[in-house]
Amino acid sequence: xxxxxGRLAALEERLRLLExxxxxxxxxxxxxxxxxxxxxxxxxxxxxxxxxxxxDEILMTGRDEIDAMVRSAGHQGWIGGGCAHVAGPxxxxxxxxxxxxxxxGYTLMIVNRADGFVLRRATANRWRLRRTPxxxxxxxxxxRVLDGRDESPGLLAAHFPGxxxxxxxxxxx
Amino acid sequence: xxxxxGRLAALEERLRLLExxxxxxxxxxxxxxxxxxxxxxxxxxxxxxxxxxxxDEILMTGRDEIDAMVRSAGHQGWIGGGCAHVAGPxxxxxxxxxxxxxxxGYTLMIVNRADGFVLRRATANRWRLRRTPxxxxxxxxxxRVLDGRDESPGLLAAHFPGxxxxxxxxxxx
Amino acid sequence: xxxxxGRLAALEERLRLLExxxxxxxxxxxxxxxxxxxxxxxxxxxxxxxxxxxxDEILMTGRDEIDAMVRSAGHQGWIGGGCAHVAGPxxxxxxxxxxxxxxxGYTLMIVNRADGFVLRRATANRWRLRRTPxxxxxxxxxxRVLDGRDESPGLLAAHFPGxxxxxxxxxxx
Numbered sequence: 404x405x406x407x408x409g410r411l412a413a414l415e416e417r418l419r420l421l422e423x424x425x426x427x428x429x430x431x432x433x434x435x436x437x438x439x440x441x442x443x444x445x446x447x448x449x450x451x452x453x454x455x456x457x458x459d460e461i462l463m464t465g466r467d468e469i470d471a472m473v474r475s476a477g478h479q480g481w482i483g484g485g486c487a488h489v490a491g492p493x494x495x496x497x498x499x500x501x502x503x504x505x506x507x508g509y510t511l512m513i514v515n516r517a518d519g520f521v522l523r524r525a526t527a528n529r530w531r532l533r534r535t536p537x538x539x540x541x542x543x544x545x546x547r548v549l550d551g552r553d554e555s556p557g558l559l560a561a562h563f564p565g566x567x568x569x570x571x572x573x574x575x576x
Numbered sequence: 577x578x579x580x581x582g583r584l585a586a587l588e589e590r591l592r593l594l595e596x597x598x599x600x601x602x603x604x605x606x607x608x609x610x611x612x613x614x615x616x617x618x619x620x621x622x623x624x625x626x627x628x629x630x631x632d633e634i635l636m637t638g639r640d641e642i643d644a645m646v647r648s649a650g651h652q653g654w655i656g657g658g659c660a661h662v663a664g665p666x667x668x669x670x671x672x673x674x675x676x677x678x679x680x681g682y683t684l685m686i687v688n689r690a691d692g693f694v695l696r697r698a699t700a701n702r703w704r705l706r707r708t709p710x711x712x713x714x715x716x717x718x719x720r721v722l723d724g725r726d727e728s729p730g731l732l733a734a735h736f737p738g739x740x741x742x743x744x745x746x747x748x749x
Numbered sequence: 750x751x752x753x754x755g756r757l758a759a760l761e762e763r764l765r766l767l768e769x770x771x772x773x774x775x776x777x778x779x780x781x782x783x784x785x786x787x788x789x790x791x792x793x794x795x796x797x798x799x800x801x802x803x804x805d806e807i808l809m810t811g812r813d814e815i816d817a818m819v820r821s822a823g824h825q826g827w828i829g830g831g832c833a834h835v836a837g838p839x840x841x842x843x844x845x846x847x848x849x850x851x852x853x854g855y856t857l858m859i860v861n862r863a864d865g866f867v868l869r870r871a872t873a874n875r876w877r878l879r880r881t882p883x884x885x886x887x888x889x890x891x892x893r894v895l896d897g898r899d900e901s902p903g904l905l906a907a908h909f910p911g912x913x914x915x916x917x918x919x920x921x922x
Contacts, residue, residue, distance in 0.1 A: 407757065410757050414757070421767060421771065492837070511835065521865070522868060549785070549831045551828075555831070559783075560787075566788040567788060567791065568787045569788070569790075
């Protein structure tokens with residue numbers, strides 16, 4: 404291999420990582436606009452065939468159940484009244500193999516009420532994704548509301564290998 | 577063309593797409609900090625000479641009208657009282673030609689009141705941009721508040737080619 | 750230098766800029782999940798050894814003081830009750846030398862209360878960073894709440910070289 408070939412190969416590999424992170428980020432960012440406009444099939448297609456969407460209140464397995472959630476009277480009611488599922492920028496990590504990835508990010512669910520907009524929920528979201536022949540797809544998304552339950556900060560920390568949570572000592576009795 | 581030349585040309589093209597998306601994202605992300613600090617001319621310069629900024633309440637055409645909005649007593653009042661135009665990460669799509677682009681994203685308008693911060697508006701924003709000799713510029717930004725009006729989810733869905741909105745059947749009478 | 754070598758060198762330089770912005774963005778985006786899960790040492794490690802974190806209410810100098818803030822009863826109380834430090838996407842600018850950078854971005858501090866989630870603060874954040882042998886680190890983060898104090902829009906504008914703030918004329922007496 405010549406020196407030029409080696410430099411080219413290194414560039415190709417570095418660029419592929421940026422492209423993978425970009426594709427994953429675009430996938431995650433498309434969830435909000437698609438779900439807030441009721442594009443049920445397009446939301447479901449972000450997941451792998453048997454992908455899982457695990458929210459506090461509901462566990463959906465496979466595209467049909469995700470599609471049904473978007474079509475449900477409950478979700479259509481949110482859209483009809485005005486709502487925004489706003490995602491913060493995700494922090495994406497592609498695995499060493501290059502074919503799997505995880506991401507962590509916040510989402511805010513905002514709803515319009517008679518007296519104005521209300522922040523209904525702030526949620527921690529952990530995404531697992533895999534590369535498929537037709538691009539990256541979600542294998543598992545776990546969402547936990549940040550209301551003090553310990554599971555939610557646990558989800559945030561789990562994305563960072565080696566990160567150590569400080570836990571306050573239990574109060575003395 | 578040698579093999580090395582072909583690989584170089586492919587890398588150059590792939591990198592240019594990432595650079596275009598980056599420049600467009602930076603342009604969109606600069607709107608909030610510039611408008612919340614009253615940098616009227618710098619906000620206006622994000623648009624093309626005859627660019628359009630179409631918000632629910634007001635239609636601005638050309639840089640002078642955008643500049644005037646930032647200088648207006650109304651906008652200066654928001655700054656004086658405390659406000660934040662927070663943009664979520666935009667989902668950017670560059671056209672096949674490479675010289676036009678669209679982007680979709682949420683914005684939150686947050687204002688400070690005597691009793692604390694209030695989320696005044698959650699808005700869907702669709703941006704159209706074109707490449708000019710001095711970089712990417714906005715040709716049209718359309719913003720619609722997500723308060724239940726059907727136009728707003730319509731704007732969100734329009735960014736995704738082929739996306740199909742589920743519409744609930746009209747209630748029976 | 751052959752033509753191929755020149756094109757390779759140009760690609761390497763362009764890619765390095767994207768990689769630097771990516772690394773800085775990932776650093777900034779990791780702050781929220783780490784601080785909301787109480788990973789005190791990992792939060793502190795985002796800063797340079799003697800880095801500064803200057804918030805309205807408190808000035809922290811060096812990693813130990815940042816670590817102590819995360820461990821404090823006050824911060825642990827936020828986590829226990831439910832809180833989210835949500836960062837908007839940062840606008841990152843690497844210096845011409847390539848070894849320093851600044852970034853501007855909004856953060857929202859959201860807390861869970863008995864009657865629901867509340868937006869406690871919307872804040873302007875200016876980050877200064879430098880490249881170290883072990884990657885980019887924060888040398889200075891200045892955060893000012895957007896409550897009408899003039900310092901906060903000043904911080905937003907300062908990130909954009911040449912940007913000019915329009916200041917309304919003082920009211921006549």
